Amino acid sequence: xxNAEYGIQMVTIHGRTRCQLYxxxxxxxxxxKVKEAVRLPVIGNGDVVTFEDAANLLRQSGADGVMIxxxxxxxxxxxxxxxxxxxxxxxxMDPPLLDQHRIILEHFEEILSHYGESxxxxxxRKHMGWYSKGLNxxxxxxxxxxxxxxxxx
Numbered sequence: 001x002x003n004a005e006y007g008i009q010m011v012t013i014h015g016r017t018r019c020q021l022y023x024x025x026x027x028x029x030x031x032x033k034v035k036e037a038v039r040l041p042v043i044g045n046g047d048v049v050t051f052e053d054a055a056n057l058l059r060q061s062g063a064d065g066v067m068i069x070x071x072x073x074x075x076x077x078x079x080x081x082x083x084x085x086x087x088x089x090x091x092x093m094d095p096p097l098l099d100q101h102r103i104i105l106e107h108f109e110e111i112l113s114h115y116g117e118s119x120x121x122x123x124x125r126k127h128m129g130w131y132s133k134g135l136n137x138x139x140x141x142x143x144x145x146x147x148x149x150x151x152x153x
Contacts, residue, residue, distance in 0.1 A: 008040060012067055015046035031061035043067050051085040058086070074130030076103065104131050121148060 013034050015026035026046025035042045044063035048054050049071040057066050066086075072078045081092045095103070107127060112120040128145045132138040 010041045010043060011038060012043040012045055013063075014069075015044065015061075026057075028057050028060045031057070031063055035062045035064075041065065045069060047071075048082070051082055051091055054082045054086060074127070074133050076107075100131070104128070107131075 011034065013031045015028050015031050016024065028044060028046070031042065031044040031046075041064040042061075043065045044057045044061045045067040046057070046069075048057055048066055048068050053071070054066045054068070057063065066082070068079050068082060075094065077095055081094075084090060084092050094100070108124050111124045111127070114120070115123055125145050125148060129142045132141045132145075135141075
């Protein structure tokens, strides 16, 4: 079995099969079965998009922690919000739009710095779409961003 004698210190389980891709629901009961089978910390992942999802995954699976993937797309502050919620039960508000704007610009600059302009702009487009989700005029913004082929500053 999987255990610490092989140097493994933790295991993360996504409760969705490879065949499911992004369809269907994550199987948190499967995460619970893994938790019962190993003597390692287990981190559960899958379908965590709200504070309650994180708490329910932990409660249902018995996992030692939660990993957030797509639930943080466009809102990287969600991870800290969930951590705070799990510790205190208090829901923190999203950062003000000006702070979100600063975070987006920093992220964009980091993408360009890491990947260069040509590849960076392509990668940044999807992130800008996620960041704008739910904002007024976001559909038109996403169309415009998707058409961007170069950086205009």
